Amino acid sequence: MTQFSHNDAQDTIEPLNAQSPQQPLLEVKNLKMHFAIKQGVFAKVAGYTKAVDDVSFNLYKGETVGLVGESGCGKTTIGRCIARAYQPSSGQVLFHNDAEVTDLSKLHGKALKPIRQDVRMIFQDPFSSLNPRMTVFDILAEVLKVNKLFTGKALEERVKELLNLVGLRPEYLRRYPHAFSGGERQRLVIARAIATNPKLVIADEATAALDVSIRAQILNLLAELQQELGLTYLFVSHDLSVVRHICDRVQVMYVGKLVESAPTEQLFARPRHPYTEALLSAVPISNPRQRGARKHLRLKGEIPDPANPPSGCYFHLRCPYATDICQQQAPELKIIASDHSVACHHAEQLTLSGALYADDAEHEVALTEQVTV
Numbered sequence: 167m168t169q170f171s172h173n174d175a176q177d178t179i180e181p182l183n184a185q186s187p188q189q190p191l192l193e194v195k196n197l198k199m200h201f202a203i204k205q206g207v208f209a210k211v212a213g214y215t216k217a218v219d220d221v222s223f224n225l226y227k228g229e230t231v232g233l234v235g236e237s238g239c240g241k242t243t244i245g246r247c248i249a250r251a252y253q254p255s256s257g258q259v260l261f262h263n264d265a266e267v268t269d270l271s272k273l274h275g276k277a278l279k280p281i282r283q284d285v286r287m288i289f290q291d292p293f294s295s296l297n298p299r300m301t302v303f304d305i306l307a308e309v310l311k312v313n314k315l316f317t318g319k320a321l322e323e324r325v326k327e328l329l330n331l332v333g334l335r336p337e338y339l340r341r342y343p344h345a346f347s348g349g350e351r352q353r354l355v356i357a358r359a360i361a362t363n364p365k366l367v368i369a370d371e372a373t374a375a376l377d378v379s380i381r382a383q384i385l386n387l388l389a390e391l392q393q394e395l396g397l398t399y400l401f402v403s404h405d406l407s408v409v410r411h412i413c414d415r416v417q418v419m420y421v422g423k424l425v426e427s428a429p430t431e432q433l434f435a436r437p438r439h440p441y442t443e444a445l446l447s448a449v450p451i452s453n454p455r456q457r458g459a460r461k462h463l464r465l466k467g468e469i470p471d472p473a474n475p476p477s478g479c480y481f482h483l484r485c486p487y488a489t490d491i492c493q494q495q496a497p498e499l500k501i502i503a504s505d506h507s508v509a510c511h512h513a514e515q516l517t518l519s520g521a522l523y524a525d526d527a528e529h530e531v532a533l534t535e536q537v538t539v
């Protein structure tokens with residue numbers, strides 16, 4: 167069993183197990199989310215910020231897929247388009263519920279209500295995502311009442327059951343969020359997310375605001391809930407150490423586009439896109455003896471403006487392997503090995519460095535250091 171440890175605390179994180187992926191739960195096809203840039207007194211549209219630009223991928227039942235990339239790459243926007251916090255500009259988000267397939271991108275108003283039960287989000291900041299004027303009972307009961315799932319005594323029983331599921335005591339029912347620690351609040355947020363028995367949970371930087379030992383506990387809780395409730399996770403994160411240990415597959419984004427997608431171990435051992443290589447080089451190595459064994463690849467320049475991206479491959483201005491074709495032609499996301507897709511003209515010729523760890527066999531990662539990419 168993979169263990170997730172840090173130097174002081176004894177918490178372990180079990181990997182989030184995937185059932186054998188057969189039937190996609192979600193198919194994202196050519197998804198675009200372009201935000202209009204408005205200028206002047208008449209708010210004339212002067213251009214578009216292409217936060218998500220033609221992204222396609224599948225999520226399978228019971229798996230955990232990591233979505234990684236620098237801030238502003240569009241990973242959070244994808245999560246919000248799937249949960250329909252945003253109305254996508256174009257594309258399809260096909261949700262498979264047994265034999266029924268629903269295009270979430272086409273739903274409006276009341277038609278969205280069933281989807282609000284099946285697709286739930288966990289947000290980064292447990293402090294701002296809970297109403298400080300509501301008790302624990304009110305917070306959890308609200309989502310059950312809005313969705314007309316429980317009333318009366320059964321409602322209270324369900325709230326207690328949810329608290330139990332996330333490791334909080336039922337005696338906390340009448341407390342307010344300020345009486346809880348950060349980790350306990352995040353447990354409450356998770357309880358609210360699973361209250362409706364969702365099929366898909368989008369965890370948007372769900373552990374980024376927590377300290378190291380609490381983060382391990384929350385990740386273990388997510389793993390337990392996945393096994394118990396058969397959840398599928400889309401795990402949006404900048405923390406590659408965490409992503410490596412809990413995700414079955416990883417998808418890398420750059421300026422609104424997917425540039426690489428592969429099973430986690432494959433991607434970390436042998437990345438095929440230069441941007442992924444640079445991200446992996448920033449993963450901290452816990453063993454001091456191995457620290458000199460790998461160079462941190464510092465990318466030159468800044469991440470391009472998604473309203474005005476460069477020609478050809480969006481990464482060419484920062485890429486150490488760029489050639490003439492990279493400036494002229496945008497690379498397509500192509501399958502280059504089993505379940506491994508890359509958008510790079512030279513993916514097949516490049517031999518890139520993977521991540522190094524103190525002990526790859528044990529998958530030990532120092533959580534005392536956080537990767538920010």
Ligand code: SF4
Nearest residue numbers: 479482485492510511
């Ligand atoms: Fe680098 Fe060219 Fe590949 Fe883009 S297409 S990642 S610029 S080598």
